[in-house]
Structures are given as structure tokens and as C-alpha cells.
Amino acid sequence: MSVLAIRSLSKTFGGVHAVNEVSFEIGKGEFLALIGPNGAGKSTCFNMINGQLKPNSGEILFEGKNIAGLEPREIWRLGVGRTFQVAATFGSMTVVENVQMALISHAQQTYRLWRPAASLHRERAIELLAQVGMQDAADRPSRELAYGDVKRIELAIALVNDPRLLLMDEPTAGMAPRERNDLIALVKRLVLERGISVLFTEHSMDVVFSYADRIIVLARGRLIADGTAATIREDAKVKEVYFGTGKTFQVHAP
Numbered sequence: 001m002s003v004l005a006i007r008s009l010s011k012t013f014g015g016v017h018a019v020n021e022v023s024f025e026i027g028k029g030e031f032l033a034l035i036g037p038n039g040a041g042k043s044t045c046f047n048m049i050n051g052q053l054k055p056n057s058g059e060i061l062f063e064g065k066n067i068a069g070l071e072p073r074e075i076w077r078l079g080v081g082r083t084f085q086v087a088a089t090f091g092s093m094t095v096v097e098n099v100q101m102a103l104i105s106h107a108q109q110t111y112r113l114w115r116p117a118a119s120l121h122r123e124r125a126i127e128l129l130a131q132v133g134m135q136d137a138a139d140r141p142s143r144e145l146a147y148g149d150v151k152r153i154e155l156a157i158a159l160v161n162d163p164r165l166l167l168m169d170e171p172t173a174g175m176a177p178r179e180r181n182d183l184i185a186l187v188k189r190l191v192l193e194r195g196i197s198v199l200f201t202e203h204s205m206d207v208v209f210s211y212a213d214r215i216i217v218l219a220r221g222r223l224i225a226d227g228t229a230a231t232i233r234e235d236a237k238v239k240e241v242y243f244g245t246g247k248t249f250q251v252h253a254p
């Protein structure tokens with residue numbers, strides 16, 4: 001059984017078919033890239049899966065259960081993780097406190113318990129930081145971190161609820177090419193080690209074609225291709241929608 005099965009998913013805004021009868025699946029431990037030109041419907045698709053948007057029609061089966069239309073928190077608790085931007089909100093907290101906060105929230109403890117429980121979950125938080133190579137920075141204020149390191153913390157936080165599916169909408173936005181590769185290589189390692197399935201969007205074709213196990217392509221709300229890097233690179237429809245965008249499908253292995 002697939003971890004996630006999307007069936008005929010649709011969402012319209014006014015008269016715009018942002019996502020139009022889209023169907024695809026993700027297997028266990030699969031690293032799946034969702035690509036497409038601007039306005040293709042990638043974010044809309046993501047936001048329906050994580051609960052921020054309600055679909056007009058279609059099913060989103062997570063481990064066989066239809067989660068379409070559930071609240072984001074319910075979906076998260078079922079085991080669908082996502083990366084959140086921590087940079088702005090929690091800059092004054094230390095790195096480890098940021099992760100502890102997420103653990104406390106996961107355990108449904110309230111914010112007012114935070115102070116007396118400052119050491120709560122520290123051990124588990126350090127463990128999660130170790131998984132993303134950030135344990136040495138545990139007691140540094142988050143605001144002092146380089147951007148690439150903040151992204152690693154966001155990843156550690158996304159692992160707090162032991163997700164079986166992780167959604168990453170443009171995880172490397174704003175990063176330099178080298179940093180992008182490092183982050184995606186780290187995610188890929190976690191996918192392999194923990195057997196998590198990952199759905200990610202990414203504008204760097206180099207990253208997508210180097211790391212994704214499979215690639216699905218949206219254009220104007222419709223799914224136009226689904227296959228391995230080799231298949232997608234040669235797909236006539238894909239070439240057509242990307243023609244003239246300046247994007248190439250060359251693989252520059254990092």
C-alpha cells in the first residue's frame with residue numbers, strides 16, 4: 001500500500017483550476033519531487049495535503065485514510081510532517097529550546113508549562129539535532145545561525161512527531177547551490193535511514209534530477225508526467241512546458 005495516494009484532486013479559485021483532477025502516489029521511503037513552472041499548482045497541491053486548503057473534490061489517502069479537508073493539526077498528528085520557518089519567530093531562543101518547544105507542543109503540553117519545564121525533552125531534542133548534524137550548536141541562540149543551519153533546525157523540528165510522510169515546499173529557497181545540495185543530501189540520508197517518504201518542491205533542476213527517486217510534473221493544474229529522472233528528461237510534454245524558461249535538465253552531480 002502506498003503511504004500517500006492522491007485521487008482526482010481538484011481546487012479552483014474563482015474560475016482558475018489551480019489543481020485539476022490530479023492523481024499520484026508515494027511509496028514508503030520514496031523521495032518524490034513535484035515540479036512545474038510558476039503557477040502550475042504545486043503550492044495549492046501541498047496546501048491541500050497539509051490541510052491548509054480544502055479541496056473542491058478528490059481524495060487524499062494517507063495510509064489508506066482519507067485526510068482531505070481535515071485540519072492541519074489533525075493531519076500532523078496522524079504522521080504527516082512539514083517544515084516550518086523558525087527563523088523569524090524563535091530567533092531569541094536557543095537551538096535546542098526551539099526543538100524542545102516543538103516536542104512539548106507535540107506532547108500537548110501548554111505553553112505556560114514552559115518555564116518550569118525548561119529541561120523537558122532536552123535529551124530527545126539533542127538526539128534530533130544530532131540527526132541533522134547540529135548537536136554542537138544546541139545552546140547557541142537561533143538568530144546567530146547561518147541560513148543553511150536554520151534550515152537544518154527546521155528539519156529537526158519536522159521530525160519531532162516521527163512523520164511517515166514529510167512535506168517540504170521549497171526547502172532550499174534562498175540558499176546558495178552548495179547549501180542546497182547539502183540540505184537535500186541530508187534529507188535523502190534521513191529518508192533512507194528512517195524509511196520516511198518525502199514529497200518536495202524545488203526550483204533547482206540540478207537538485208531534483210540528482211536526488212529525486214521519482215519526479216511528477218504539473219502544468220496549469222494538470223499532472224503531465226510521472227517517472228524517473230531519465231524518463232522526465234526525455235518527456236516531450238515536459239520539454240514543451242519548460243521551453244523558453246531558461247531551465248535545463250542537465251544533471252550536475254554535486
Ligand SMILES: Nc1ncnc2c1ncn2[C@@H]1O[C@H](COP(=O)(O)OP(=O)(O)OP(=O)(O)O)[C@@H](O)[C@H]1O
Pocket residue numbers: 013016017018019036037038039040041042043044045
Ligand atoms: N489563494 C489564491 N487565490 C486565488 N488564486 C490562487 C490562490 N492560490 C493560488 N492561486 C492561483 O492558482 C494557480 C496555482 O498557484 P500555485 O501557487 O499553486 O502554483 P505554484 O506551482 O506553487 O507556483 P510557484 O512556483 O510560482 O509558487 C495560479 O494561477 C495562482 O494564481
